[in-house]
Each structure stands twice: as structure tokens, then as C-alpha cells.
Amino acid sequence: MSFDFIKDKDKKIHFIGIGGISMSGLAAVLLNSGFKVSGSDFKNSPIIEKLKASGAEVYIGHKRENIKNVDLVVYTAAIPSDNAELLEAKDKNISLMDRAEFLGQIMKVHKYNVAVTGTHGKTTCTSMLSHVTLAGNLDPTILIGGELDAIGGNFRIGNSEYFLTEACEYKRSFLKFFPYVGIILNIDADHLDCYKDIDDIADTFLQFSKLIPKDGYLIGYEDDFRVKKILSKADCNTLSYGFDETADVTAKNIIFNKNGCATFDVYNHNKKILTLTLNVPGKHNVLNALATVCVSIIFNISDESIIKGLSNCKGAHKRFEYKGELNGVTIIDDYAHHPTEIKATLSTAKQIKHNKTYCIFQPHTYTRTKSLFNEFTECFNDADELILMDIYAAREKNTGLVSSDELGDAIRSKDVKCTNVHSHDEALAYVKSKLKAGDLLLTVGAGDVVIVGEKFLEA
Numbered sequence: 001m002s003f004d005f006i007k008d009k010d011k012k013i014h015f016i017g018i019g020g021i022s023m024s025g026l027a028a029v030l031l032n033s034g035f036k037v038s039g040s041d042f043k044n045s046p047i048i049e050k051l052k053a054s055g056a057e058v059y060i061g062h063k064r065e066n067i068k069n070v071d072l073v074v075y076t077a078a079i080p081s082d083n084a085e086l087l088e089a090k091d092k093n094i095s096l097m098d099r100a101e102f103l104g105q106i107m108k109v110h111k112y113n114v115a116v117t118g119t120h121g122k123t124t125c126t127s128m129l130s131h132v133t134l135a136g137n138l139d140p141t142i143l144i145g146g147e148l149d150a151i152g153g154n155f156r157i158g159n160s161e162y163f164l165t166e167a168c169e170y171k172r173s174f175l176k177f178f179p180y181v182g183i184i185l186n187i188d189a190d191h192l193d194c195y196k197d198i199d200d201i202a203d204t205f206l207q208f209s210k211l212i213p214k215d216g217y218l219i220g221y222e223d224d225f226r227v228k229k230i231l232s233k234a235d236c237n238t239l240s241y242g243f244d245e246t247a248d249v250t251a252k253n254i255i256f257n258k259n260g261c262a263t264f265d266v267y268n269h270n271k272k273i274l275t276l277t278l279n280v281p282g283k284h285n286v287l288n289a290l291a292t293v294c295v296s297i298i299f300n301i302s303d304e305s306i307i308k309g310l311s312n313c314k315g316a317h318k319r320f321e322y323k324g325e326l327n328g329v330t331i332i333d334d335y336a337h338h339p340t341e342i343k344a345t346l347s348t349a350k351q352i353k354h355n356k357t358y359c360i361f362q363p364h365t366y367t368r369t370k371s372l373f374n375e376f377t378e379c380f381n382d383a384d385e386l387i388l389m390d391i392y393a394a395r396e397k398n399t400g401l402v403s404s405d406e407l408g409d410a411i412r413s414k415d416v417k418c419t420n421v422h423s424h425d426e427a428l429a430y431v432k433s434k435l436k437a438g439d440l441l442l443t444v445g446a447g448d449v450v451i452v453g454e455k456f457l458e459a
Helices: 023-032 046-053 084-091 099-108 122-135 170-176 198-209 225-232 284-298 303-312 339-350 366-371 404-412 424-434 450-458
Strands: 012-016 036-041 057-060 072-075 095-098 112-117 141-148 153-156 162-166 181-184 217-221 237-242 249-256 261-268 271-281 321-326 329-334 357-361 385-388 418-420 440-444
Touching: 012 023, 012 084, 023 036, 023 046, 023 099, 023 141, 023 153, 036 046, 046 057, 046 153, 072 084, 072 099, 084 095, 095 099, 099 162, 099 170, 112 122, 112 198, 122 141, 122 162, 122 284, 122 303, 170 198, 181 198, 181 284, 198 225, 217 225, 217 284, 225 237, 237 284, 249 284, 261 284, 271 284, 271 303, 284 303, 321 450, 329 339, 329 450, 339 357, 339 440, 357 424, 385 404, 385 424, 404 418, 424 450, 440 450
Parallel strands: 012 036, 012 072, 036 057, 072 095, 112 162, 112 181, 141 162, 181 217, 217 237, 237 249, 329 440, 357 385, 357 440, 385 418
Antiparallel strands: 141 153, 249 261, 261 271, 321 329
16 A cells, blocks of 8 residues: 555654554554554553554653654644654654544545544444444445454454545544545534634534535434534535434334344335344434445445444444443443533433443543533433542643532532542442442543443452
């Protein structure tokens, strides 16, 4: 495989943050194609060990001396401008490229690029697409924002013109992509540290839709009025899906089993085309499945492959992931970090037979917590008790903008039972004193809250 920006495979590419879920996939694509790869990250991980086993030279810690005989440095939008390796590359006049542009260049060498975007659900939808395209023998290359058992991790190297990837709107990254099929799952207020407001976000999704060639396809959720508006302005082919009968592809006769997983009929222009049974819970996953069906229609994937792929899909890790059971207590971990996602997670939990729901939530970033503060106070009503951890800083520094204690006070004022804790051990001790057989413990957030549930199961 060759790329426009690389003349030959003797060039060496360095990834700052190589252990990241997206960066590691890109590094793997290059390693598989015979390129020399180095990189760095703050700590070791199974993903990094996998890359090292494939030939990558990986350093723990970001240092200027890690930039050795490098021809191109790739970095993420989360890397600060004063990063030592970034500064070294600039001082040495080494070519720089951000992750989104790099991914866009890789997409250029594939014809059938599927870019899954939207504020919520990207990883789960991409997981479903992965299963269905594999069942349909399309042999896709896949980059996914989570660990998927079906591909043994967060990437798969295929040998076809089909390429599946998530397309994140953070800092308008997805505007550097080259989609043949674009999916807009939904549009909601998020990343308000880099967007003015929801209208600014919606306008950026419109710009994304304009990247699709005229013979390509825009797939969108009909029941989201912002998405519907973009569909109406598309310059390419369109397919809509949703629960409203005005959509091209719809779901009817939805029935949920004891685990909250749906069986339903799929209609295309009011004609029944197949019946699906999902292996992931929640009504929102019916929508992810409908988006997957839309892609399958475009690529002429057989009904049998759609049914097989979706029935086998258990989702990616950290997406309502069953972690285990101890003394009659069920532990589930979910990546939800936006109020809309939290509501969906708690709604899904209600469909599972259990007694009380204890939710441990770890807010993700100070800017998101501040900008969506009111929404966070209103999204935990379906939990019997909320255990609120300190804010996970991620790429940010604590400037006193907001605290979990403030959020806890605001949530308690809404008559939601809420207790603030300030460490994993404190959270663990608290839930141990509360949980009884038949209860459900949810660890929720995009940080490291999962540790609490894992420690509970080790007891």
C-alpha cells in the first residue's frame, strides 16, 4: 500500500500518543504495509505491546530524544502545543500531520469509505457494520474507537476497497475525511470547548455531508430534525432511517427480551424486507441497526449476512458491557459521558430484570461538565442512587471552572439520591455497603471509572 505523502517505505513515521484507540489503528495499518513506525505514550498498555510485537518502536513518556531519524510526525488534536516531541519536530523541520488528516490520506486509497459520525453511537454502529460487512465477505479495513472481539482489537487490515471508520466532530476533524458513504446518527450539543453552540455544530455536520461525492450516499436519522434538514440539502444520494414512517428504512413490531435486546421487522419504503434479533440491548441500538441496514442496501449485502452479522454483534467493550456477577450483583460498564447517552444507558438498564440500580458516574472533562451542567442534573432520574466521582480531566487542567461537589449539590437539589466520592477505593467501599443480591451496578463514563466494578468483582 502506498500513500500520497510517502514516496517509499523507507520513510519512518512517528506517532505522538501511539497507544490511543485511533492512533494505534493507524500505526497498525502502516506496520502491516511495511512502513517503519515509532511512537510514544504516557504509559504501556496491551495495545502498545501488540504494536511492538508487530515491529513498532515505542517509548514510554514524551521526550525530545524520541524523535530519531523520523520523516513524518503524526499527532492528535488533544496533544498540547508545548508537547516536547512536537516542539522537537518543529525545530528539526520534520513534516507534521494531525491524526484526522493522516486518516483522510489513508481513506484516499480506498474507494468505498464508510464514515460513521454523530454525537452518540459511533462505536456501536461501526461495530455492527464490522460484523455485517465481515459476514458479507467484503473484507474491509476497519478502524474503530473501541475494542471489538470480532476483529481482535480496535482495527482490522483488509484487502479490499472497503474501509470503515468512525468520524469524530471534535475540532472539526471529520472535515479532513473522504467518505463515499457518510452516516449521521444524531446531532447534539457537545465539545462546546471548540464550538460556539449547537447551530455551529449542525453547520459543521452539513459541511461534512458536502464531502460525499454525487454518486456517494448520505445516511441519516430521520427523527432528528437537524439531521433531516441536512438530508434535504444533500448533493448526493440519501437514505433515511428511523421510527417515523416517513423514513426510507424503519423498524416495526419491536419486542424486547429479558436482557433488553430487541427483535423487530425492518421495512424499506413500507415493504418488509427482513426480521432482526439483536444481541445488544436498548431501543437506541435498533436505530444503530437500521443505519447498518442502510449501508447493507447500498453495498448489496444479503439479508442472510445482515441477520447473521447483527445477531453475532455483542458490541464493543465499554458499550453496555457485561463485566460479571458476584453475590447476585450484576456489573455493567458503559462509556456514556454525555447526558443524552447517560439517559439511554439508564433507560436500557430498566429493561433488564433487577432490583435497584446503582450508578457510579465519573464526569469527563471540566469544559463538558460546565457547558452541560444543567443537563447533567437531569439525566440520572432512572438510577435508584448515583455515586458521583471527581471529574476526569483527560486533556484538560483543573482551573476551578467546576467541580463534582458542585454538580452533586445541584443533582441532590433535584431530589436524586446522590453521594459524592473522591477516589476509586471510596466508591468501592460505598457500593459494597449498599449492594445486595439482585442489584445492578453501572460504572459510567469515558475515564477510568471501570476500575471500581473490576475491583468489586475481584473481592
